[in-house]
Amino acid sequence: MFIAAMIGILVTMALALCRALLGPTVYDRILSVNMFGTKTVLFIAVLEFLTGRPDFLDLALIYVLINFIGTLAVLKFVRYNDLGAEPEE
């Protein structure tokens, strides 16, 4: 049963990678990479139940936070071309 969930997650990751390679604008690529990160978290969580190693969930929890900060950092870099820029109003 975990194998079926893992196959579904892997198919979704492949579709997200296709859109990240095809995407006409940079925002399509950022959306695809964000979704790929979320699916990686689910993949690690299912893999923990598949292999029986209980220490993978800490990695998944860290990966959620890194994914969020990474998406916002890439968005700011695309908008301002500088990560230390002051936001304009």
Add this chain to the structure above:
Amino acid sequence: MIIIDILSWICLILGSILCIIGGLGLLRLPDFYSRLHGGGITDSLGAGLILIGLMFQSGLTMVTVKLAMILIVLFITSPTSTHALGKAALISGLKPVVTDEHID
């Protein structure tokens, strides 16, 4: 015990199917703002159902607490990043595709 197993299987399979549907939407929908909708489904309902299915399997242990923490953090951060992405695209001047044939 068998009821909990069946509930867990239903949640896992439904979550996987919703993830695949969201991925197909991400690949097939016509413009960026509708693709944002396709990606948003998998972040909220697909991930939530898969994590709830895993919670049914693990019982009342520390693993369930960690899964619940992942679920709460995911439910806060994922709509925030989707909103930031849509707003950044709108500020940068990306126009939504509007067709005339569906406007009455």
